[in-house]
Amino acid sequence: MSAYEPVSCYSGPLTMAQGQWLRGTVKAVSSGDCLTIVGSVKSGPPPEKTITLSSLMSPRLARRDTKDEPWAWQSREYLRKKVIGKAVVFKVDYAVPSINREFGSVFMDDTNLALDVVANGWARVKTQVNAQSEQSPYLADLVKAEEQAQSQGLGMWNKTPGAAEASVRDLPPSGVGEGSTFDxxxxxxxxxxxxxxxxxxxxxxxxxxxxxxxxxxxxxxxxxxxxxxxxxxxRPPPVEAVPETAKAETNGGSGAASEPLTSAQRLAAANAPVEVAxxxxxxxxxxxxxxxxxxxxxxxxxxxxxxxxxxxxxxxxxxxxxxxxxxxxxxxxxxxxxxxxxxxxxxxxxxxxxxxxxxxxxxxxxxxxVNFVPAPSNSVAVRDDNFTGVVIEVVSGDCVVVADDAAPEGSPLAERRVNLSSIRAPKVGNPRRDEKPAPHAREAKEFLRSRLIGQKVAVQMEYTRKVAPTDGPVPAPGGERNMEFGSLFLLDKSKDAEGATVAPTANGEAPAPGINVAEMVVGRGFATVVRHRDFEERSTYYENLVAAEARATKKKAGMHSAKEPPVAHLNDISDRTAAAKAKQFLPFLQRSGRQPAVVDYVLSGHRFKLIIPKESVAVAFSLAGVRCPGRGEPFADEALAFMRRRISQRSVEIEVETVDKTGTFLGSLFENKVNVAVALLENGLAKLHPNFDPSRTASAVDLQRAEEKARTHKVKVWENYDPAAEAAAEAASTSDTKGEVLNVRVTEVVDGSRFYAQVESDSRLSSIEAQLEGLKLKEKVLPAGAFAPKRGELVLGQFTLDDSFARALIVEAPKQATGTGGDKYEVFYVDYGNKETLPVSRLRPMEPGLAAVPQQSHLCSLAHVKVPGLDEEFGVDAAQLLQETVADKKLVARVEERDNSAGRTKGQGVGPRMIVTLVDPESSATIQSVLLEAGLARLEKAGRGASRQKREALEALQEHQELAKKERLNIWQYGDVGSDDEEEPRAWGRR
Structure with a gap:
């Protein structure tokens, strides 16, 4: 083979002299005696040369209007299978310019291909040539091989009858070219x-x-x-060359002028296809x-x-x-x-x-x-942010909240909201905005809840995406928010995987740590795969998600089904406006005893929203006898986090005891047969209610033991517990405080029986006003965005009527506080009892010294009488009469009772209050008597345990009520207003 080593590889157009050996690769085999060989270059298509094997002639394959010659297909197939894609060496033996063909010798692995083809009977040898140079240098060997193949009946020399005819292909009509009728x-x-x-x-x-x-x-x-x-x-069609003699004859001689083109010729020339590179x-x-x-x-x-x-x-x-x-x-x-x-x-x-x-x-x-520039994207890749945790909430079919194992409880990163990468589940809607759930939204959420809540998962965060205001609620001040996306893996592989597999990603990365949750949801037909733009970030397991969606579509599962989605009937009575309807459900829930429920949402440490599947109802539920710290108080957030991790969206059991005025059911809640109230008390995250009645709760002993244990060890809410101080406070609370007399001035009327009053003997109010005046706050203008207070924060508010500043409590803050002046804050003036809505430009931060002074307005209510509320008949009239009676007067308030059961609830009309008898010193008449005589109030009914003082007070006021009854004034216009057992009469003045 050394004789055939090439002098050089192809390095340019193939114009080498004949006889030079070259090396190449067989690119094509067009017939049994013809090959196309290509060289090699570093870049671009290499040169190529078509070589016909010297002195050979193989049968010809079919053309447009011809058939195969016998053995033509088999001849080409023999050579094609032998040499296609193989390295060969070759040289050009001779060329025939008239047919633009070159003939040569080709060797592959010491084998002369021409000799091999002839020896196997797939070509004839041409011995009659025009010149000695137009023949193969191996002609004698070729002739000998042909004779041997003929004698053995090989290939095209097959002597079997009918073999030649059978070798011709029966070709159906071509599917290529104009006029084809191919179907x-x-x-x-x-x-x-x-x-x-x-x-x-x-x-x-x-x-x-x-x-x-x-x-x-x-x-x-x-x-x-x-x-x-x-x-x-x-390329344009080839133009046939016209001999000069023919041109001369056509033009009538060599000296004759050319005739002008006809219109048809000019049109044909104009429409002739031009060459396109x-x-x-x-x-x-x-x-x-x-x-x-x-x-x-x-x-x-x-x-x-x-x-x-x-x-x-x-x-x-x-x-x-x-x-x-x-x-x-x-x-x-x-x-x-x-x-x-x-x-x-x-x-x-x-x-x-x-x-x-x-x-x-x-x-x-x-x-x-080469010149590609990626379009800007609103998604950013996240690297090396992997963690493990427990799923504590399923927001929707494509969003969950995971409690990070590594983050300390109570920290901002303790709970991480993870949106599943590259999938989109139906929207669950927002009842507050009257948005109904999309079809299959509830099923998708329940599918995830039943499989993920409380389960250990591994999370691989993959990208974040900026969300414009039109895409959903935007709490961030900048008008947009970042959503975090990642892949979630269920580590418990025994759970139903719904077709998901633990397999490596399509790009060959390491196997996933567990069952891909997104693949589970998509495979069940509860979500679709997002069709990302070219360079948007996407899930690392995107191709697996696409495959899962294809399976779900083929099975017509979930969203892909032609059937109507199931309609879920859920009666939601968890809102305060449905209090009356909640009371109607009480007998059914009490009779059922301990029954299953699902915690839909944890509102606070002791208050929840539950779904009771048996009754198809959603209710507000509170732990009976147990209270956690309120919002803004120490350990309130810890109590909330504790309950979210323990029972959020879990299947639990409840026992309903009663329902309160707001429609919230009270009772016990059990998770894995354990009373969660006991766990709260043991961890120092709750206290027993001051009015806790052990006789009404079956597990009262367990609750008391749990609280005593936390109190003894001074856990959390009991960290500052002092037994001696507690005993003194208890003694003071049981002493007789009735009869305490205060000189007051009413500053704000809430309704016909409630008002705010300032105690005139307290000099702290004048001191506060003097300090505020000295601060000259009107001259201090804050730059835009410098101050954005939160709900529950004490600030200084500029009163609209006189532009004076007073201490105020933020009752409601805008969901998206930008600090630009357009935000509206609902504030409550703690020293006066009134409220209004202010822009942030009329608010200032409060100094700590001012914040430490207690509230100077005291919430009071009239003792011994019941007055219609503002939303009830005659309620507005009662409030107006009270306002007219107490306006700009110094009054005397005798404290009959103090009600601290409302705790530290913030805002107008709520919180601790004094129940008083209000007397006008000028007329010595009580305000209660004025309302009773006007027919705008009625007396309470003395209970069995009423004190002697209360009975005497009711008897003294009875005559004023009788006057209004006799004249049938206002609430008495139709006679008796109804039974005293009805705490909130629906219509005052009607039987």
């Missing part, structure tokens, strides 16, 4: 989804090939599904395809047909015994673009692989994408 749609219906063996006969461009479908020998043109390579341009990288794309599939066996999966009857298919070839997808390979090299309308014919997973490959080629700026 592409029929072929697609017959072969869709099947891998059809084929032989590539021609490569038109990088993404278009012409093939023989085997074994039918149907000749068709196939476009590669989903991609398009650059165009190879267009190939697009950039078109030749590279075509060469890439040719070197892999031309004259090679491939498999084609037909995907579709366009409106022009063109076939589209996926082309698979073998490389190193590994099946390769031609479309993927072209796109990965930057030699093709993904075409969306064509890619839609592919399966979702195949389409996503194609688009992911194109994205990578764009990032690498390969060939077609």
């Amino acid at each position: 592409a749609l029929g072929l697609l219906d017959e072969c869709k989804g099947k891998a059809i063996p084929a032989l590539v006969e021609m490569v038109r461009d990088g993404s278009t090939i012409r093939v023989w479908l085997l074994p039918s020998y149907q000749f068709v043109q196939v476009y590669t599904t989903g991609i398009q390579c650059p165009s190879m341009g267009r 190939p697009d950039p990288f078109a030749r590279e794309a075509k060469h890439f395809t040719e070197t892999r599939v031309l004259h090679r066996d491939v498999r084609i999966v037909l995907d579709g047909v366009d409106k022009y009857n063109n076939l589209f298919g996926s082309i698979f070839y073998s490389e190193n015994d590994v099946a390769q997808d031609l479309a993927l390979q072209l796109v990965s090299q930057g030699l093709a673009r993904v075409v969306e309308w064509s890619a839609a014919m592919l399966e979702p997973l195949a389409k996503e692989k194609l688009k992911a490959t194109e994205r990578q080629a764009k990032l690498d700026k390969l060939r077609l994408w």
